[in-house]
Amino acid sequence: MDDRGREEIALALGxxxxxxxxxTGGLQNLIFENTIGQTVLRVSHSKRRTEEELLAEQHWLEILVSEGVKINEPHLFSxxxxxxxxxxxxxxFLITQFGKIEGEGLDPSTPSHWNVEIFEKWGSxxxxLHKNGNAVKLTVKQQKAVNRKSDDKLYRELLMRDRYIARHYQRLLSEIDKLSKDDSCYGLSHRDLHHGNLLYSNGEIHIIDSDDFGYSWFAEDIATALYHVNWHGKSIHSDWKELHKDFLEAFARGYNQVSFLSQEIKDAIPLFLRKREFFLYNLFLQVWELDNLEEWQSFTLKQLEENLRNEIIPIQL
Incomplete structure (x- = not known):
């Protein structure tokens, strides 16, 4: 978006x-900081998000903030x-506003950001988030809006790329659909809880970017966190051989302080580790310059494709 677009947004908001x-600006949303009001503006295309969806998200966030979850808090306009x-x-487009959280992006290369104490706080x-999310009562219209899934869209896109991989994805979704939807393991979730959506501030972590929130199995949030800790973390800490196990152990310890990480949730994590790879494979094919890939990108795509074709669980727990 050019300066004219920024001027039009400013004019609309006075x-x-x-x-x-x-x-930021890209596939999902445009994000601006309002340096005067100390807020963050999210500009979403109406094809991606409905008003009911955004109202549901704000209601969910306000409940979470009131219960002590450190997450981006909605702010009303003037x-x-x-x-x-x-x-x-x-x-x-639809514009929503959130309070600005002061902090740094959680960085695997920074010791104060990347240790078992932080992993435990992440789990807590x-x-x-999961415990209090189930206390949120959405209207019927909001529930329908939030239940809009991206799974079908991903399947269609995969089908255009590779029918064999798309069929594996469809089979995986069928397995996931058999999981229990009991309140103890299913409800309103973040659905993108990797370290790139966490900020570090004074020894605490704050959750940001709730744009993908919706109903899901709690195992999806945990699997997403675990997948990216293992991938990005081990690329920096190659000598930390048991990083994935240490992370999950600390995460579970924090989680169990405020809720209960049941065996049912743990057993579902491998399914969502596999689901994450379908998402990433399709995303990378969209955003990377396929005619000019770096060596690590070529390796990553090859590894992802091998895992998807052979239904390999990427992390052995």
Missing amino acids: LESQSLRKL DGDRIKEICLEKEP MAGK
């Missing part, structure tokens, strides 16, 4: 365009609105 600093509609380049925060 702000000076200079006060908006673009943080006129009391929760959502602003805007047209950019003749396309409809996930346990609070």
